[in-house]
Amino acid sequence: MWADAASDPARCPGSGAVAAPAAPSADGYPHGRGLCAHCLRFVPLEDGHLLAHETSDPGESADETARRRDWFNTAG
Numbered sequence: 858m859w860a861d862a863a864s865d866p867a868r869c870p871g872s873g874a875v876a877a878p879a880a881p882s883a884d885g886y887p888h889g890r891g892l893c894a895h896c897l898r899f900v901p902l903e904d905g906h907l908l909a910h911e912t913s914d915p916g917e918s919a920d921e922t923a924r925r926r927d928w929f930n931t932a933g
Contacts, residue, residue, distance in 0.1 A: 871895035
């Protein structure tokens with residue numbers, strides 16, 4: 858049986874990593890966010906570091922998922 862006590866923390870190990878804004882597509886996506894090398898999500902930056910974030914976002918929109926997929930197919 859699964860127990861929260863044995864689960865990995867939700868916080869991504871890439872939180873706080875040094876990062877630069879990802880290359881933008883023609884319309885500006887991902888809008889200055891950096892790419893986390895651990896969870897492969899675009900995360901806001903502060904002073905050149907990824908903000909604290911979780912490894913997944915169950916509330917992420919289908920549009921964001923599709924945009925990220927398109928970005929990887931063209932720029933990543």
